[in-house]
Amino acid sequence: QFFVRPGGWWPRPFCVTWPLQVKGHKPKPKVEKQEVEIKQRMTVEELARAMDRDFDHVVESLLNTSLDIDRLEPDSVLDQTWIKEVVSRSGMKPRWAKLSEPRQRPNKDATRRPPADPALLRPRPPVVTIMGHVSHGKTTLLDSLRASQLVSAEAGGITQHIGAFLVRLPSGESMTVLDTPGHAAFSCLRARGASATDIVVLVVAADDGVMEQTVESIRHARNAGVPMIVAVNKCDKPQADPERVKRELLSHNVICEEYGGDVQAVHLSALKGEGLVQLTEAVVTLAEVLELKAEVDGLMEGVVIESRTDKGKGPVSTALVQRGALRKGAVLVSGRTWAKVRFMFDENGSVLNRAGPSRAVQVCGWRELPSAGEGILEVESEHRAREVVAYRQHLDEQQRLGEEQKTIAANQEAHLQQYRLQRAELAHLSWRHALYQKNKEAFASRPRERDTDQSTPRLGVVVKGDVDGSVETLLNVLDSYDAQHQCELNLIHFGTGDISETDVSLAHTFSGSVYGFNVSVARSVQQVALQKGVPLRLHSVIYKLIEELKQELSQKLPPETLQTVLGKSQSKPGLNQD
Structure with missing residues (x-):
């Protein structure tokens, strides 16, 4: 079968079968490549887990590619091009994962009820917000209405956060008053107070006139679509000029009745208690025009006016009831927390068992502190409350994941663009020269960053x-x-x-x-x-x-050398004594 030729053994020319089949020898079966289930976008850790390899294996598979492996982390996201490259270099076969419709989580949220039958509505007290510039007498006005000492209780005579109080009028009627701060830093609280009210009482000092927070309060009331009553305060002062205040309000499109508008203006002195009857009459009149009504029974709906942590009571919120009745033992949901009402207190600390529409109460029993301005809804049970909170947290998580994906994609694109620019700049250099330039830039940047941080x-x-x-x-x-x-x-x-x-x-x-x-x-x-x-x-x-x-x-800033010119002089030649 074989003959010898120079260079080795060769078969005879008449040999038909090549190579020779050895007796008992079986050909090796074809090895099937391992399949790896991949997706459009995967992190390095997910890809390594799918391949049953470690993080270093994925990084090594991306050597000598245009991808900057120095920036790779376990949570770095790879697109399908690099995923296929890693799988192919690993001797495996990529297989696309079956796209299944994402299982929609059923909507378990709680929402406000549809409008009630008009036949079930009953008149309710108005919710009035006192707004205006700092130190124009808002808390003094509320103090006179309640005949209490609120001003002395507030540090510096300036209201620090919203207070909600029930004021009983001489006529036997009542109204809930929200006292908002007037300082510039409390703009967010004024906006919140305007959005939860029926009537805004705009307090303007007769001696100061329209000021910065006055204009801001007008804007908040107008954005909330709430009617206003102008209370011109401090009319007892010698320099008071109520008519000037009304003229200044015209430039802000607040037209009082004396000038042909529909805004009531009341002259008063909150400190001396003058004009309070006229102010309450104006509020009652406007409330009658608005025909304020609400459902007095059923599940409670309201809003968080304020919240705080009390040492003995835990998380406490000031809640304004807008619909239905709030009772002790009710289960409430607000934002991402819930409560079972253990106690309710009014503004004087008295325990309440029931609160109807337009009533502001302090609620104890929250699992966590609710956010001011959040809505409050009563639900049927604690199980339902947990269900609502879990669903809302799920929505927040989905939104956060979406934002993170956008951020990751944007960062990857920015890194890729930067890498391409660097590659283009070094393309004309040899690999040794390019490596030298890259290391030189990296080392040169370190001292500058350290110096900047220290300075x-x-x-x-x-x-x-x-x-x-x-x-x-x-x-x-x-x-x-x-x-x-x-x-x-x-x-x-x-x-x-x-x-x-x-x-x-x-x-x-x-x-x-x-x-x-x-x-x-x-x-x-x-x-x-x-x-x-x-x-x-x-x-x-x-x-x-x-x-x-x-x-x-200011004390953290380094000292600066300033030159102050105290005077200037000009030198002239002296007189010749000869």
């Missing part, structure tokens, strides 16, 4: 407030800070309640300060802060807190 002053703050609305206001103040290039302002932590050792520890870790608004500090916490050198800055008036924050930021 930029920083201030970290921990913010604690008594109620949710106060913290919201302080966060808005911090958001308005626009000098990060001069001194970085970092928010370390925020929340409601008294200052704790955890707050002090956080501030110490980041070399920051703790700012408290209407909160207290235990003696043990003060000792910890003193030992760690953490400043505790407590305030009960908002503008004083803002001023101290500005002062601390």
Whole structure:
């Protein structure tokens, strides 16, 4: 069968079969490649798990490709091109996963009921919001209406957050009054008060006239579609000029009845109690025109006016009942939390068992602190409440995932564009020269980044407030800070309640300060802060807190040398004595 030729054994020419079949030898069966189920987009960790490999294997499979493997992390997302490349280089076969319709989660949300039968509606008291500029006498007016001492209870005579009170009129009728702050920092609270009210009483001082927060209050009332009554306060002062106030309001499209409009204007002195009868009559008259009615029975619907954490009661909210009746033991849902009403209190601390429409009450029994401005709905049971909260949390999670996917895609596109630009710049160089240039840029950038970080002053703050609305206001103040290039302002932590050792520890870790608004500090916490050198800055008036924050930021800035020209002189040649 074989003969010898130079270079090895060769078969004879007449040999038909090649190669020779050895007796008992079977050909190897064809090896099927392992299939890997892939999707359009997968993270590196998901791809490694699908291939039954580790993270390093995926990275090694992407060597010598245009993908920047130095930036790869386990949660980095790969598109289908790179997924197929990794699977192919691993000796496997990609197989697309079957696209199945995503299982829609049934809608378990709770919504407001449809409008009730008009025959079931009953008249209800009006909800009145007192708005206006800071120190124009809003709380003094409410003090006169209630014949109490609200002004003395508020620090600095300035209302710090919304107060909701039931005012009984001499005529026997009643109205719920929301007292909103007038300071510039409390714009969000004024907007919330206007959206939950029937009538806005715009307080304008007769001596000051229309001011900044007056215009803002007008805008909030107009955006909410709420009618207004102008209360010209401080008419007892010698420099008072009520007619000037009405003329100034004309420029803001607030036309009083004396000038042919439909806005009632009442002259009063809240401090002396003058004109209060006329004001209440104006409110009652406007309420009759509006024909305010509501369903007095059925499941309760309302809104969170304010919320806070009480030391003995836990999370407490001030709730305004808008429809139905709120009773002790009712199960409520607000936003992403729920409550079973354990206790209800009025503005004087008296226990209530029932609250009808237009009544503001303090509710105890929340699992977590509800957000101010959120709606409140009563549901049938605790199981139903948990179901609603779980569904709303699911919607939030889906929205968050969608936003994260968009952010990841945008970052990947930006990195890819940057990589392509770098490749284009180094394309004309040899590989040694390109590697040298890349390493040179990387090492040269490190000292500059370190120097910049050291040279930029920083201030970290921990913010604690008594109620949710106060913290919201302080966060808005911090958001308005626009000098990060001069001194970085970092928010370390925020929340409601008294200052704790955890707050002090956080501030110490980041070399920051703790700012408290209407909160207290235990003696043990003060000792910890003193030992760690953490400043505790407590305030009960908002503008004083803002001023101290500005002062601390200014102290962080490096000193600047300023030259002040005190005078100028000109030298002339002296006289010739000869």
